[in-house]
Amino acid sequence: MTAQAGTGRTNxxxxTRTAIVAAARELIATGAEATMPAIARAALVSEATAYRYFPDLPSLISEALAGAWPPPAEALAPLGDCADPVERIAFACEFLLRGVLARQGAVRAVIAATITRPDTATARPGIRFGLIDHALLPLEGTLGATDPEAFAQLKRDLAVVVSAEALFTLIDLCRLDPDDAIASAVRTATALTKAAVLTPEGPARPAGRRPLG
Incomplete structure (x- = not known):
């Protein structure tokens, strides 16, 4: 094989890879269910070809979604200099869940795939964790310093609520409409944050500082 032929094959x-990813992005944008056969058809390739480039659906969707979600700091930028962790987590929760709704076909497909194959779960984007971390930045010098385990537990608790799984439970099983489902999740997320911030001695204070008076 000549060098020119090798280059042509690589190109x-x-x-082909670019076409598959582009087809996945277009399908995700519609909110329709994202499956490997549907993506392959849209990319004008066989399903077998799609699997040669991506071993599973989560890895393909993860690449297709790369750049679709803004970084946490950019996502929470509308909050300005707000330092209230309760308000920040409420905003982060609604931001994530509305984004999930817009891409729910792909999100549902990835959740389904990783439930049956837990070994592929690492391919999931994990957007919630960055949003939660950034929303709780004002607590790093207070709760995070005085009680690191409680701070870590708060983040774990929020990861259950600020999630696509919680949203789909509220919509599919509790029969809430999407707006009511999001409002319910936001209420729960803010309640968890308030409970963690309001210690028995009052609001969490920066480590090393004592209350006045």
Whole structure:
């Protein structure tokens, strides 16, 4: 094989991969269910070809979603200099869940795939964790310093609520409409945050500082 032929083959592989990812992005944007057969059809390739480039659906969707979600700091930028962790977590929760709704076909497909194959769970984007961490930045010098385990537990608790799984439970099983489901999740997230912030001695204070008076 000549060098030119090898380069042409490499370029063709890259074009095929790009076409598959582009087809996945377009399908995700519609909110429709994202499956490997549907993506392959949209990319004008066989399903077997799609699997040669991506071993499973989560890895393909993860690449297709790369860049679709803004970084946490950018996502929470509308809050300005707000330092209230309760308000910040409420905003982060609604931001995530509305984004999930807009892409729910792909999100549901990834959740389903990783439930049956837990070994693929690492391919999930994990957007919630960055949003939660950034929303709780004002607590790093207070609760995070005085009680690191309680701070870590708060983040774990919030990861259950600020999630696609919670949203789909509220919509599918509790029969709430999407707006009511989001409002319910936001209320729960803010209640968890308030409970953690309001210690028995009052609001959490920066480590090393004593209350006045």
């Amino acid at each position: 063709q592989k890259q074009r």
